[in-house]
Amino acid sequence: MISKPAAEAEKDQFSRIGIACFLAWLVPGAGHLYLRKYWHAAVYFFSVTALVVVGVLLQGEMHSLLRANSGEGFLQWLAALGNVALGGYHLLMQALGLALGDVTVRNYEYGTTFIIVAALINLLVVLDAFDHARGVK
């Protein structure tokens, strides 16, 4: 049987992991900021944000499950599923109508790649925050 303080400590640890992962998903690096890993937070925020900004500037497309065009094909659906990992940026771009993509622009494919790569890196950042919160790293 787990003693009361041990059960509370386990509950605290569980909520700490949950908060860190949610913040990391919402804003890149925020989970690490919560865990007081300041350098990690700065690097992840800078790299993911820069990838997203460059992707938008290159007129790439953010495939999204919230947009009607996400069901065009299996690959588009996979890209939309991956982009869920962008968290707050995903919702922000959806709300502002950014990253709609223009296939006639020369850099469209590059921009789309930047946005998808940013999403997948943010997914790894969430997993990294999970490991740090558990004390594995």
Add this chain to the structure above:
Amino acid sequence: MSHWGILVLLAALVSLAFSFLMRETPKERLIFGIKMFLGFVAFTLIAGWIAIFIP
């Protein structure tokens, strides 16, 4: 932005993120980041040259 500039930018940003994800000490991160960046650029150049011979 040129194709070359986009390649270098993508390689630099991804290498930076992965160096912190995959390594623990500053020295290890620096070495890993440089290796990954050069690997990205070199592989793309080699693949680009090979693509010339593909009809």
